[in-house]
Amino acid sequence: MIRLSEAVEDLQVHVVPEADPLLCGVTANSRRVVPGDLFAALPGEHVHGAKFAGAAVAAGAVAILTDAAGLKQADEAGLAETCVVMDDPAAELGLVAARIYGEPARSLRSFGVTGTNGKTTTAYIIDYLLRALKRKPALIGTVELRLAGRTVPATLTTPMPADLQRLLREHADWGGDSLVMEVSSHALAQGRTDPICFSVAGFTNLTQDHLDFHKTMENYYAAKRSLFTPARCARGVVCIDDAWGEKLVGEAQVPVVALRVSEAARGGGDAAGAANSARDTAGSGNTAGEGKAAIFAGVPLWRVSEVRPGVRTSFTLRAPGGEEASFSTNLPGSFNIQNLALALVMVAESGVELGELARATNGKIDPVVPGRMEVLSDYPRVIVDFAHNTAALENAMGALTSTTRGRLIVLTGSAGERDADKRPAMGEAVAKAADLVYITDDDPHDEDPDGIRRDLLRGTARGTARVIEIADRRQAIAQAIAQAAPDDTVLLAGRGHETKQPMRGGEVDLDDRVEARRAIAVRQEAEQGGTPRGKAEKVAEEKQGEITRD
Numbered sequence: 001m002i003r004l005s006e007a008v009e010d011l012q013v014h015v016v017p018e019a020d021p022l023l024c025g026v027t028a029n030s031r032r033v034v035p036g037d038l039f040a041a042l043p044g045e046h047v048h049g050a051k052f053a054g055a056a057v058a059a060g061a062v063a064i065l066t067d068a069a070g071l072k073q074a075d076e077a078g079l080a081e082t083c084v085v086m087d088d089p090a091a092e093l094g095l096v097a098a099r100i101y102g103e104p105a106r107s108l109r110s111f112g113v114t115g116t117n118g119k120t121t122t123a124y125i126i127d128y129l130l131r132a133l134k135r136k137p138a139l140i141g142t143v144e145l146r147l148a149g150r151t152v153p154a155t156l157t158t159p160m161p162a163d164l165q166r167l168l169r170e171h172a173d174w175g176g177d178s179l180v181m182e183v184s185s186h187a188l189a190q191g192r193t194d195p196i197c198f199s200v201a202g203f204t205n206l207t208q209d210h211l212d213f214h215k216t217m218e219n220y221y222a223a224k225r226s227l228f229t230p231a232r233c234a235r236g237v238v239c240i241d242d243a244w245g246e247k248l249v250g251e252a253q254v255p256v257v258a259l260r261v262s263e264a265a266r267g268g269g270d271a272a273g274a275a276n277s278a279r280d281t282a283g284s285g286n287t288a289g290e291g292k293a294a295i296f297a298g299v300p301l302w303r304v305s306e307v308r309p310g311v312r313t314s315f316t317l318r319a320p321g322g323e324e325a326s327f328s329t330n331l332p333g334s335f336n337i338q339n340l341a342l343a344l345v346m347v348a349e350s351g352v353e354l355g356e357l358a359r360a361t362n363g364k365i366d367p368v369v370p371g372r373m374e375v376l377s378d379y380p381r382v383i384v385d386f387a388h389n390t391a392a393l394e395n396a397m398g399a400l401t402s403t404t405r406g407r408l409i410v411l412t413g414s415a416g417e418r419d420a421d422k423r424p425a426m427g428e429a430v431a432k433a434a435d436l437v438y439i440t441d442d443d444p445h446d447e448d449p450d451g452i453r454r455d456l457l458r459g460t461a462r463g464t465a466r467v468i469e470i471a472d473r474r475q476a477i478a479q480a481i482a483q484a485a486p487d488d489t490v491l492l493a494g495r496g497h498e499t500k501q502p503m504r505g506g507e508v509d510l511d512d513r514v515e516a517r518r519a520i521a522v523r524q525e526a527e528q529g530g531t532p533r534g535k536a537e538k539v540a541e542e543k544q545g546e547i548t549r550d
């Protein structure tokens with residue numbers, strides 16, 4: 001517990017209360033206040049938190065951290081004497097919270113992952129590696145929070161600052177020694193992770209996303225880049241498989257190493273490292289032009305070679321100093337080689353020898369990443385993936401086509417009330433890459449689900465796959481799995497780890513993985529019970545919902 005004056009020491013404060021209460025904790029949510037808390041009444045998009053100052057004080061808040069507008073509201077409620085006022089309390093909340101909770105991140109070796117795609121997967125792989133090294137990591141990201149021996153579902157990819165510091169305190173008190181977290185661009189723009197200075201920060205890639213928030217790609221990139229500054233990390237690992245990564249290597253304000261994966265993952269073998277210099281730098285023997293070589297001069301280069309895709313994919317990772325280690329994984333998809341290599345390099349850059357990583361894992365990296373290329377059965381191969389836009393679907397299908405002997409069966413829908421424009425393109429992409437497509441409902445929210453499916457079907461008409469429309473997702477999953485041959489791959493795309501399906505009239509429980517497991521069990525029971533269904537019966541079932549083209 002510290003005094004309010006200690007929590008705001010050295011910060012630009014305009015008004016302080018006469019009393020200097022002891023603080024037990026801090027929250028920006030009036031509904032979570034417990035006696036002894038500081039309540040951070042912050043301006044929001046919908047409402048000013050000061051509206052809830054009365055409720056917070058009634059729940060036991062002993063002081064209110066707010067801005068001038070908040071002070072005015074608190075004054076009207078007769079609570080001005082409890083207020084401490086700053087220009088931008090949201091920006092300082094992380095530091096204030098860290099002080100109140102005793103700077104918990106300082107006792108944790110910390111890894112922060114940013115980028116458009118692959119944050120969740122990379123964070124789970126780092127968590128897997130740290131556990132193999134017998135460490136006790138906290139894992140914080142889009143899917144769930146795993147810390148202090150418990151797992152809770154996540155509401156944001158990166159928690160708000162006061163929540164984050166409280167969670168880290170809990171983890172450190174429990175005996176945790178490390179932290180892996182996804183750092184979203186929203187979080188970086190809002191300073192949610194400050195004042196954490198990550199031991200190692202990692203960058204996956206950057207493609208168009210979240211422009212509703214950032215407005216331009218340059219702003220979006222600048223938010224990501226701000227992680228690679230001395231206040232936010234000690235060192236960085238940057239994938240240079242896209243132009244934004246190359247730019248970041250040149251603009252990072254902390255020591256960085258570069259990681260090149262793309263040529264190897266695309267089957268280009270060892271192209272990135274053709275120079276074979278004694279100590280690889282991103283500027284030596286790289287496929288980039290001279291200008292880029294100048295940017296990369298002296299930047300140590302890690303690279304991937306000998307990628308062998310299959311049901312298990314293997315690859316070799318080479319350190320700048322020349323040490324090499326080989327790994328294999330159950331994660332499908334060449335893009336996952338980027339995630340795996342990034343995770344390995346981030347842990348290595350935190351001070352773990354590559355050889356030690358190979359020994360601790362036995363060369364096998366088999367994390368379960370909920371709803372991210374999650375394999376639920378092998379024959380037929382059934383995979384649940386979060387791909388919910390055209391590019392992600394194309395990536396996922398591309399990865400599966402090369403390792404599928406039979407048909408590629410893809411089941412997809414599209415969420416309601418957002419990005420309606422993408423639907424025909426998604427329909428077209430799946431109908432061009434798959435052999436059989438099930439169009440079904442995703443999370444319709446308040447939109448008419450028939451209309452969403454019609455948008456997708458307009459696109460599937462431009463492809464060659466057979467298309468079956470079944471509105472009920474449960475039924476569609478059951479049928480897709482029941483009808484698959486052992487050599488087929490069934491990709492259940494779009495909802496990943498989600499467990500609720502919001503639709504008109506409320507939310508229903510729906511987890512694609514639960515439904516898939518049920519369908520797989522039904523299939524196995526039929527096979528073991530010796531009652532394989534006749535071909536005619538299968539064909540008749542498969543015809544249900546089929547879209548016929550003129």
Ligand SMILES: CC(=O)N[C@H]1[C@@H](OP(=O)(O)OP(=O)(O)OC[C@H]2O[C@@H](n3ccc(=O)[nH]c3=O)[C@H](O)[C@@H]2O)O[C@H](CO)[C@@H](O)[C@@H]1O[C@H](C)C(=O)N[C@@H](C)C(=O)N[C@H](CCC(=O)O)C(=O)O
Pocket residue numbers: 028029030031042043044045046047048049050052155156157158159160184185186187
């Ligand atoms: C843009 C953004 O960051 N919005 C966040 C913000 O919402 P807001 O400004 O609308 O808040 P508000 O509802 O106006 O409330 C104002 C204040 O009053 C408080 N309040 C409100 C009601 C109440 O009863 N009591 C109370 O104290 C709130 O806690 C808040 O501090 O503060 C809320 C409370 O902390 C967050 O839930 C909300 O995230 C919303 C849900 C969100 O969708 N955020 C997205 C954009 C986001 O951050 N996404 C990234 C990942 C993106 C990706 O990579 O996919 C993330 O890191 O999750």
Ligand SMILES: Nc1ncnc2c1ncn2[C@@H]1O[C@H](COP(=O)(O)OP(=O)(O)OP(=O)(O)O)[C@@H](O)[C@H]1O
Pocket residue numbers: 115116117118119120121122142157182204205335336338339371372373385386387392393395396
């Ligand atoms: N390195 C990568 N490059 C391109 N696509 C990827 C990569 N990793 C994963 N994907 C695809 O993107 C989807 C989302 O992956 P993941 O959840 O790991 O990323 P994320 O950055 O956490 O995304 P989100 O913020 O949407 O959760 C996966 O389901 C997969 O289809």
